[in-house]
Amino acid sequence: MSVDLTTKYGHITISNEVISTVAGGAAVECYGIVGMASKNQLRDGLAEMLRRENFSRGVVVRQEDEQLHIDMYIIVSYGTKISEVAHNVQSQVKYTLNKTVGLSVSSVNIFIQGVRVINE
Amino acid sequence: MTLRKLEGTTLAEMILQGAHHLKSNSQMIDALNVFPVPDGDTGTNMNLSMSSGAEEVKNVSANHAGLVSQAFAKGLLMGARGNSGVILSQLFRGFSKALEEKETITTKDFAEALQGGVKTAYKAVMKPVEGTILTVARETGEASVTLAEKEEEFLPFIQGVVDAARESLKGTPELLPVLKEVGVVDSGGQGLLTIYEGFLANLKGEEMPEHSTMNSMGEMVNAEHHKLAQDFMDTDDIKYGYCTEFMVKFEEEKLAETPYKEEAFREVLSEHGDSLLVVSDEELIKVHIHTEHPGNALNLGQQYGSLVNMKIENMREQHTSIVGDKKQTKPREKAGYGIVTVAMGDGMKKLFESLGANVVIQGGQTMNPSTKDISDAIVEAHANNVLILPNNKNITMAAEQAAELAEVNAAVVPSKTIPQGISALLGFNPEADLIANQEEMSSLMAQVKSGQITYAVRDTQIDGLSIEKGHFMGISEGKISSAQKDKLATAKDLLKEMIDEEEDEIVTIISGEEANEQEVEALEAYLEEHYEDMEVEIHRGDQPIYSFVFSVE
Numbered sequence: 229m230s231v232d233l234t235t236k237y238g239h240i241t242i243s244n245e246v247i248s249t250v251a252g253g254a255a256v257e258c259y260g261i262v263g264m265a266s267k268n269q270l271r272d273g274l275a276e277m278l279r280r281e282n283f284s285r286g287v288v289v290r291q292e293d294e295q296l297h298i299d300m301y302i303i304v305s306y307g308t309k310i311s312e313v314a315h316n317v318q319s320q321v322k323y324t325l326n327k328t329v330g331l332s333v334s335s336v337n338i339f340i341q342g343v344r345v346i347n348e
Numbered sequence: 349m350t351l352r353k354l355e356g357t358t359l360a361e362m363i364l365q366g367a368h369h370l371k372s373n374s375q376m377i378d379a380l381n382v383f384p385v386p387d388g389d390t391g392t393n394m395n396l397s398m399s400s401g402a403e404e405v406k407n408v409s410a411n412h413a414g415l416v417s418q419a420f421a422k423g424l425l426m427g428a429r430g431n432s433g434v435i436l437s438q439l440f441r442g443f444s445k446a447l448e449e450k451e452t453i454t455t456k457d458f459a460e461a462l463q464g465g466v467k468t469a470y471k472a473v474m475k476p477v478e479g480t481i482l483t484v485a486r487e488t489g490e491a492s493v494t495l496a497e498k499e500e501e502f503l504p505f506i507q508g509v510v511d512a513a514r515e516s517l518k519g520t521p522e523l524l525p526v527l528k529e530v531g532v533v534d535s536g537g538q539g540l541l542t543i544y545e546g547f548l549a550n551l552k553g554e555e556m557p558e559h560s561t562m563n564s565m566g567e568m569v570n571a572e573h574h575k576l577a578q579d580f581m582d583t584d585d586i587k588y589g590y591c592t593e594f595m596v597k598f599e600e601e602k603l604a605e606t607p608y609k610e611e612a613f614r615e616v617l618s619e620h621g622d623s624l625l626v627v628s629d630e631e632l633i634k635v636h637i638h639t640e641h642p643g644n645a646l647n648l649g650q651q652y653g654s655l656v657n658m659k660i661e662n663m664r665e666q667h668t669s670i671v672g673d674k675k676q677t678k679p680r681e682k683a684g685y686g687i688v689t690v691a692m693g694d695g696m697k698k699l700f701e702s703l704g705a706n707v708v709i710q711g712g713q714t715m716n717p718s719t720k721d722i723s724d725a726i727v728e729a730h731a732n733n734v735l736i737l738p739n740n741k742n743i744t745m746a747a748e749q750a751a752e753l754a755e756v757n758a759a760v761v762p763s764k765t766i767p768q769g770i771s772a773l774l775g776f777n778p779e780a781d782l783i784a785n786q787e788e789m790s791s792l793m794a795q796v797k798s799g800q801i802t803y804a805v806r807d808t809q810i811d812g813l814s815i816e817k818g819h820f821m822g823i824s825e826g827k828i829s830s831a832q833k834d835k836l837a838t839a840k841d842l843l844k845e846m847i848d849e850e851e852d853e854i855v856t857i858i859s860g861e862e863a864n865e866q867e868v869e870a871l872e873a874y875l876e877e878h879y880e881d882m883e884v885e886i887h888r889g890d891q892p893i894y895s896f897v898f899s900v901e
Contacts (some may be wrong), residue, residue, distance in 0.1 A: 233473070234698075234742065234888075236698075236702055238703075256474040256475050257384065257474075257475050257477055258384075258431065258473075259431050259434050259435050259438075259472065259473050260438075260472050260473065261473070261474055262471075262473070262474055262644070263474060277634050287567065303439075304472075305471060305472030305473075307425070307441055307468070308425075308434055308437070308438065308472055309428040309434060309437065312428050312429060312430070312433065313434055316431045317432065319385055319387070320384050320385055320431075321386070322387040323387075329798065339892055344592070344756050
């Protein structure tokens with residue numbers, strides 16, 4: 229699956245891989261996120277943290293009709309306001325995709341897969 | 349007055365004043381907000397978070413610094429709003445953790461607590477972005493440790509903390525490119541500095557002026573323009589056309605008549621436009637507004653004093669020169685060649701334009717443009733030589749009449765179908781004369797085979813086929829070659845009829861309004877399976893009536 233844009237010089241095809249990497253990159257720059265989690269916890273072990281090259285496993289890009297939906301599986305830091313962190317991720321992912329890829333996202337769904345507790 | 353031990357009540361008062369000072373400056377901080385998302389809410393979010401923290405602090409009755417800071421951290425966490433709010437809550441969560449056991453605080457404790465806040469805050473982020481509130485917190489924390497080593501008194505210590513934060517904030521544009529580009533400091537960092545400034549003012553026993561940083565007006569204006577530039581793609585979208593900036597120097601007599609209240613003034617001005625910034629101190633008001641009637645805004649300002657340093661810019665003019673709006677450019681020179689064609693559907697229009705057509709008249713089967721429509725299009729093409737491609741045999745006559753009537757040289761390339769029109773356009777040579785082009789394009793046009801899929805509007809008998817209403821018809825070169833209930837089956841039959849594997853190389857599918865992607869994909873798959881040597885090109889034409897237009901060459 230991919231997203232197609234048509235310009236006066238020709239077509240641009242952006243693969244879902246690209247969208248998920250951009251979305252993942254925007255998300256980890258967001259405050260309060262300590263990692264991306266695999267969407268498939270049972271198969272990949274408990275909320276295994278994903279490295280950059282594996283972002284796509286924690287980001288699912290879906291196209292329904294003409295609309296783009298993104299599901300993100302993230303791990304947040306203990307002691308943050310989780311709903312707020314999730315909301316920040318949503319707005320930043322939407323903004324970044326719009327700015328860098330020119331895509332308008334219909335929904336960014338956040339799944340909190342884990343909380344990382346750090347010794348204080 | 350010397351203060352070496354900070355008590356719980358003093359800390360609480362410092363926090364309350366920090367919150368108050370942040371609140372008075374939140375609009376200014378909003379205006380600076382260009383990162384991470386330029387939505388202008390950093391100040392509002394920080395203020396809401398901080399207010400929630402301050403509320404909790406108010407409820408603490410014990411004179412115990414540890415308890416005060418704990419309550420503060422709890423309130424911040426509950427009220428955290430936005431990225432900056434969450435960071436703020438983390439900074440003070442670490443801060444309070446370090447002070448948990450302390451009834452009173454020394455400067456060393458305070459410095460350690462600031463450092464603790466930084467540590468906690470950095471732990472909660474995978475990839476810290478420098479040049480933000482995090483940087484300001486970290487650099488200030490580091491500086492405070494050195495400060496605390498030689499300074500046991502709180503007043504000079506906190507003064508040092510504020511100076512360090514201000515210095516660090518100044519450096520943020522060097523660390524974060526977007527800030528440098530816009531010419532502002534980080535809004536979250538500004539917020540943190542504002543809180544520290546509130547701490548200091550409380551220790552000094554001072555009332556804070558509402559705006560500590562008049563000189564950041566320029567930054568705020570830059571940030572407003574930056575945000576605005578992202579909003580408008582089209583000059584027509586600008587609702588308020590004049591960027592108006594002015595200062596009002598207060599005059600006693602006028603103030604006696606109309607007392608100045610910043611909130612009220614801002615309120616009134618906000619009805620006259622947007623991107624509003626109002627900053628004032630005892631002597632001056634600075635105003636920046638985008639408005640349609642700059643005079644009104646100036647009049648409002650003049651109630652309080654005399655106007656100084658006015659600047660009014662027409663943003664539409666500026667925007668036009670930036671985007672190069674065609675509509676407002678001077679009469680352009682006539683082009684050598686213009687091409688007028690007829691097609692239906694947005695995709696089709698774009699397709700023809702991409703091939704070099706200057707004017708695409710919406711029309712075709714069931715909606716033939718008149719001679720006048722074509723004549724108008726010839727004028728619109730604005731060229732010395734105009735080629736007309738009617739793409740439909742019913743329009744050829746009108747096109748020829750229009751060509752005769754035209755004041756410029758005009759010739760018709762009698763294309764009967766869309767594929768013919770497309771092929772003909774590919775043969776256009778801007779160097780050749782009109783007649784040569786007409787001949788060359790007409791001959792190219794004959795080399796392409798055209799087919800269309802459409803539906804029957806009534807039962808009929810034609811070309812030896814009996815067709816039922818609602819069935820699909822495959823038309824090859826104007827002759828109905830197949831008619832079936834199933835659209836795809838009809839399309840496949842038509843393609844079979846059209847393609848000669850020995851001679852043909854390219855099949856182009858132009859999908860219409862009534863064709864969906866699955867159908868296009870199915871056809872593509874069918875072609876790839878049965879005619880593997882053929883190249884398949886797919887375009888979206890969005891034409892009505894014809895689900896598919898095929899061309900084979």
